[in-house]
Amino acid sequence: MTYTTYNLDNFSVPLPIAQAARTTAQKFANQQPTPEKAAQVRLNTLAVLVVNDYLQMMDIETNLSASDSWNPVMRLFADIADLAIPGFGSLECRPVGVLENTCAVPPETWEERIGYIVVQIDESLLEAKLLGFVDSVDTEELSLSKLKSPEAFIEHLAKLKLSSASKPVNLSQWFAGIFESSWQTVEALWNSQEPELAYGFRGPETFEQETSHRTETITRRAKLMDFGIQIADKPLMLIVELCPQANEKTHIRLQLHPTGKLNFLPPGVQLTVLDDSGAVFLEAQARSADNYIQLQFRGVTKEIFSVRVAFNDISITEQFVI
Structure with missing residues (x-):
């Protein structure tokens, strides 16, 4: 040879x-x-x-x-x-x-x-x-x-x-099992921050739950928001949950969690939803003993919105299209 x-x-x-x-x-x-x-x-x-x-x-x-x-x-x-x-x-x-x-x-x-x-x-x-x-x-x-x-x-x-910075995350594709590489399963990101839990099985990206005698299909993904030394070098985890509704509407739940050995979010951390014009639509702020904060709303197909996570003078913004 x-x-x-x-x-x-x-x-x-x-x-x-x-x-x-x-x-x-x-x-x-x-x-x-x-x-x-x-x-x-x-x-x-x-x-x-x-x-x-x-x-x-x-x-x-x-x-x-x-x-x-x-x-x-x-x-x-x-x-x-x-x-x-x-x-x-x-x-x-x-x-x-x-x-x-x-x-x-x-x-x-x-x-x-x-x-x-x-x-x-x-x-x-x-x-x-x-x-x-x-x-x-x-x-x-x-x-x-x-x-x-x-x-x-x-x-x-x-x-x-x-x-990835120049185009919004397409949430409609998530229902088809198509995800941007930066958005991972909650379990994968949680295991990455907790090595002792890394032997757990990956959870499904889509699952069903019973709510008021009806079955809802929920799709969920997560991303780490890294604020560096501002939060002891431990990123926060942004979770996005989607549930399809009638008339081309989608129910969206946003949650912000601490990671690593942090039990609570740093007081003052803000989770904000902005509409397509950049105006504030919804906002939540962590208090002294919040282990997570969340926002919920409904949107229609092709609607554009942004999610901003802010702490002190640093903010991270993600843009989405439904």
Whole structure:
């Protein structure tokens, strides 16, 4: 067999594999039922940890505990190597050997990914290289010749951030199971802030509940609102719940919760709904012992509104269209 580098050495990023990474990878491998599955999990885990180290060096926030690859049930039943990037979604980190021309990309990783980074892992498990990046895949074998430089992923993140900031979140698509990457399940975000709970199962994005002898279908997603040191480096969680009503109306419930070890919202935190002109429509403010605040209203299809979370002199605004 002839090995072709495809000029990958021109932009690949060499990185050492830390002893701590090898220890974690072996721990996860030991939990698997067969030697083949153990080898798969070991390499997947190393790939994730190598990419995690790289992104941290680039000052890009990551969250291992919110990743499916850190869930023992998901590791057991799927071939996944994802790394959660708060505010963006999941990045798939696929391992390859030194003498491979293609990278295996299992079908279960084709959805809900913001991109794919290929990591070459030396047989000694001491060294790795970030070979490159692609933003999407539709085949189980990705040719290494199609990879862009790892730095292209940094540019890709910047484009995703600009794109998400320039258009409103489409709530009607949520009913069809289509969600923006920055809006995740409540359980996933809660587990990311509470590592000791990270072994819990993901909850459904859509569920039914009985209300006054009728069944209502509720769709729910959440996003972290990061105020940095203003709130002890613990983000707040904004939850949006949708319930379809008659005559193209939608019932919307907004809740703002503390995360981490915060039991209560900081007094003075405001949750505000603005109409399409920017005028205040509804507003709630946390008191000294509120563990959450909420607002409820109804809107019609194609109606535009904004939600603002504010504390002291900092505010974060999200725009929506029903």
